[in-house]
Amino acid sequence: MKRSAWRYLWKSEDIRKKLLITLLLLVLYRLAANIPVPGIDREVIRSIVQAPGAAGTLFGLLDLLSGGTISRFSILAMGVYPYITAQIILQLLVPIIPALERKMKENPREGQKWMEKWTIILTVPMALLSAIGQINIFNSLAGQTGQTVLSYTYGFSGASLLPTLTTLISMMAGTMLGIWLGQLISEYGIPNQGLSLIIFSGIVAGIPSNLISLWSDRQNAWWLTLLILVVLVLVIFAIVFVQQGRRNVPVLFPGRRVGNRMSMPVRSNLPLMINMAGMIPLIFAQSILLFPAIVASYFVNSQTPWVASLASGIYNTFSGQGAWYAVMYFLMVVAFTFFYTDVLFAQQNYGETLKRQGAQIPGVLRGPATQKYLTKVQRRITLPGAFFLGFVAVLPYIMHAFLPASARNAGLFLISAAGLLIVVGVVRDTFTIIETELKLHGYDENLIKG
Template identity: 75%
Template sequence: MKRSAWRYLWKSVDIRQKLLITFLLLVIYRLAANIPVPGVNTEVIRGLLQGSGGAQSFLGLLDLLSGGTISNFSILAMGVYPYITAQIILQLLVPIIPALEQRLKDNPREGQIWMEKWTIILTIPMAFLSAIGQINIFGSLLQGGIAAILPNYGWSGANLLPTLTVILTMMGGTMFGIWLGQLISEYGIPKQGLSLIIFAGIVARIPANLLSILSDQQNGWWMLLVILAILVLTIFAIVYVQQGRRNVPVVFPGRRVGNRMSMPVHSNLPLMVNMAGMIPLIFAQAILTFPSMLASYFILSKTEWVANAARDIQRLFSSQSALYIIIYFLMVVLFTFFYTDVLFQQQNYGENLKKQGAQIQGVLRGEATQKYLSKVQRRITLPGALFLGLVAVLPYIVHALLPANAGAGLLLISAAGLLIVVGVVRDTFTIIDTELKLHGYQESLIKG
């Protein structure tokens, strides 16, 4: 009978070592996530998160991006968010700056090394600004201001040293999280380090949210059943869309073997419905935090109209705002098209097929093939982009329909993070399966 190579998962020494290293590094990350920033009043933050309204939803979004570390304002409270922001900035610059785009095309390997180097460099100032912005956001949401969570915070006199300590600690925590993610990618599961860091934070919060739902004695159990039913259907839809393919027929030329010429080979080039995966959701969430973060710098201004404008911006970009939900949906759709186009152009299928002598029937080789495939890819990306947008705003729709805030809160974590969770699990399984095959553990026919 046919048996899967996964039965060798633990027998392969190399793969077992990678899994253990990944697990150990994730445990270290989660332990570090419980270390609070020096001098912070965590009780005030927990009380704020347990409330309701726009502030709670906005902090829930920050909690998702930081991997569930906001509740105790840990040294990893920013998570890997500044790194993601730096990646977004550089990704946006590639198609805008021709010299940078040409550099990546001429030598993709060195280009990626250059991009990684400058992403790390850009992460440092982004982490500095994010730390100050995050502290200011908390201060704007509390009656006592920043002093309610950080009594010794200030940029003058005796408060300067404690303030720098807090900022540098938060920056160090972010760089530590990025370093752990890179260690996972290098020594653990390849290319999955930062994704697994975010994944671990999302999954770690689910048990606590389940308990919060069950704490509602009147609606707890039926709300739990409704939420779980929605999650199961959403997971099914995500997997179905993520596995969607459009097979483009391709003809490979026959090969000469001695004096004989083999027949042309008819094959298919699979194009994914959702090539961008979970990245557009992360990009949209990261960018939508910027207006509130920038407004937080001015919300305590002594000039009344400046402070009022900052509050209006924060209110507008809170998840309770209808405009926020619409912008969120549109940004996910647009980022899906943008990131898919960037990835597709980097693949350069037209030139690669031309080098192999392959051709799509009725289409000229080279640039014409690339344009044709780009057109097909954009067409099939539309349903995938709309689906991602729907998944992104699903928690807000549920929040409007269901009476229990706890249920909506669980879905906020799971739906906004569900695509990330499903994507990471799927990619991790694919990578492990590839590793098994590379080590010779392929599916085989065994008599039994």
């Protein structure tokens, strides 16, 4: 009789130690997420959160991306997203700059170390720009009601310089703290899951407040709860199904000489993922679509009538409301999925790798011809994956269109579209890593018999 190896999870001292370290570091991260940035007026932040219309919607979108830390404006208000942005920028630069591409191909291990080093270096200016941008956005939003988000005069000269630098440095330090805790988790806790678990904890931490928002509408609470459960189960099932989808391309590996004999060629498969880009296209599309609204927010209160009118129109269009925003969001997610998949697939260069191994796809020449064929196959299978990501992204807008007006602001989605993809992916990857650790420690369910 076979028994699940998971029942022995707590018996392995090494695995138990890794789990406890991971939990402890996540608790420390969540405690730090409640430390407010110095100089922030939290009452003004609360009034922006509760503001109706485009301002509240824009703030809500930013809050979802941060895992709820923006609504408290803590030192972790930017999360670890500056690090992720720096990582994406460097990944996109590799195929553009020939010297970087050669460096990554000639010595992958040294190339990876170089990538990690410069990702951290690039994170610092990215965190500074993000901090300045966030303060400017919230000052603009608060300025529409004649308030300011800071308890002092914001600026880089005179008496304002020191408090301004204190606020910015504390926000940057919070981001670096989150990255450091994530790296500690990867090194001493669950391997290679540090930053993923940091983001995961931020997203999941926002669920209780969303539940409270949902149950505050007592008239619709029961049927909305049932609707949420049904939608979440269906979406999670679809995400797992698509994320695990593979197209197996047959590959023929040459036989090996053993003594005086030559073994037969080995037939295998090269699995190509339907959704290779993960949730990155969602973050790309949402960030770019929010940018016009952020810029327009500076000119909403302009003294020139036509400038104020134009800025208000752009702000309302790109602040996360209406059918046009949903259509643009869908199209940009699909486009970025193809773009980012192409970039990642070109970096992997399966054609050259298979050529070095002496392997060949039946009926296809080695080298560039193989890469061209695999790129064509990858683009074809990316099509359903891209449309699925687009559908998941705009699902909240579709649901809101069919809900009665009284239920549209009742916290319908406990987790955003990008957040749901992250949660499902992190849970699946964490379970896989723990299962691998159990097997490495001898707790293989196929070997344990009752």
